[in-house]
Amino acid sequence: MSAEGLSSSSDFIRAIITEDVRAGKFGGRVHTRFPPEPNGHLHIGHAKSMCLNFGVAEEFHGLCNLRFDDTNPTTEHMDYVRSIQEDVRWLGFDWGDRLFYASDYFEQLYQYAVKLIRKGKAYVDSLSAEEIRAFRGTLTEPGKESPYRTRSIEENLDLFARMRAGEFPDGAHVLRAKIDMASPNINLRDPTLYRIRHVSHYRTGAAWCIYPTYDFAHPLSDSIEGITHSLCTLEFEDHRPLYDWILDECEVACHSRQIEFARLNLSYTVMSKRKLIQLVDGGYVRGWDDPRLPTLKGLRRRGYTPEAIRAFCDRIGVAKRDSIIEMAQLEHAIREDLNQRAPRAMAVLRPLRLVIENYPEDRVEELEAVNNPEDPKMGVRPIPFSRVLYIEQDDFREVPPPKFFRLSPGKEVRLRYAYIVKCVDVIKDPHTGNPVEVRCTYDPETRSGLPQANRKVKATIHWVSAAHAVPAEIRLYGPLFTKANPAEDDDKDFLKWLNPRSLEIVNSARIEPRLAQAQPGSRYQFERLGYFFVDPDSTDERVVFNQTVALRDAWAKIEKSPNK
């Protein structure tokens, strides 16, 4: 059973919203938002958030906004907002005409700050950053009040206006909420609302030199947009009292409800923006769209479909406990999707010559291959067959281990969509002893479609015709890290768990001829190998495939098993 129907599975957030709607809160309205900061690229953790926010909105007949949370001009760029919009659309979500920016609210936010000052609920502090930190106290000791905390409202108003006017250098003053320096919740010890930053903002340019912090801007942005349920991750849980304080003290019309859920972690990878940046900037991967990365751009280039990612997100659920989802869960989602829609093809990664001794030298047959056994509508295609073929090196063993069903001396296998062949001889490299050519005979009565074709053999292997196949580059991927949770012990040291074999480039591959025209962005199943995505690096001369995911491999398990 697949995704549809399961997507509306209940979780604690949907339960809360259902109850709110039932109780008539917000007039029964449901309005969410997806609020990325344009300082990095989206990853699959954001996909979880989007599926939740857009999904909830749709299920409750509400709306979901796309809002750029761009209150920190030092790290944010227009390039990121473009990239993020592209990724959101690619995943299949639509914000309609509700594209917003926190920076659009700067004037309103400023007026709210003035309101707070007038109410005596905010003040301009002139302590240095270090002093503020020292005054904040510790987890177990209360903080001390700033000597500037008692400034008059008039002085605060004047100073704040002059902060805006650019009269002070960075760091000279900040605007702080006046809450409680002794609060056991450190977020309530007079949090900073505004800081001075003489830098140009990618959208507002030089219009401002003071910028609101997240804690101030976020609840108010939610309120301005009429957001009813503000869904965020667990680390904001103890900001919620501050979120509510801001909305209460600003006396807004719409007081959104913040609900926190656990962020997504995936095994054998990292998800934090900081770590992803380290991987990209450090050159450990080839860029933000490196197929080994859990970024949306990386997954897309790896060959993941939006449908598979959404099905995955639906299935993993939403809860509050920290967890690490096994990569197998994601891989299952893409296999399930691609099994239905990816056309099949024949490709040999590590070729071994196979010569059919009793097949005429100059003969070429066009055999018929099914494009997708899961979907007859996808039709058939011709594939050329001739005397000299390539098969996979792994499909031949001179001395077959137990349970090895493939080709070995004296044994028969079926060549997919062709004939049954029998191995009659092996030619080996005189130096290495490795097989370099397998000599076979074929049974002409066993061609696919013929009555004798039904003869049972233990295995069917794939092949390409040596004279017709074309070379290709195939990129194989393994986990980026060798440790399930590379961030576990030491944040800085996660790089030591990098998998040196996360990328393997196979240049020896031979693919069936029609694949020479494969279009970048298209997906295929290479029979018996896995799903592959045509990389944008492909040229007219050479197609480049990324392995999306391997097929499940029962033989590999048997071979690995200690007691086979």
Add this chain to the structure above:
RNA sequence: UGGGGGAUCGUCUAGGGGUAAGACAUCAGACUUUGGAUCUGAGAACCCAGGUUCGAUUCCUGGUCCCCCAGCCA
């Protein structure tokens, strides 16, 4: 050791005072011209200790362990 959260199969996620469900993974079998897919089956869990109760994994009390917070990041 201040505050805020969280503990259910290997991994996720439901449930709920009375047989603890599903998914992924694993194992076994069937089927198969992909050792794929599909189908069938199996094993596999309520953090601990008291208490209330006919009955607790659920309620109560007390512990234990894990995560987050001392940015003018979000």
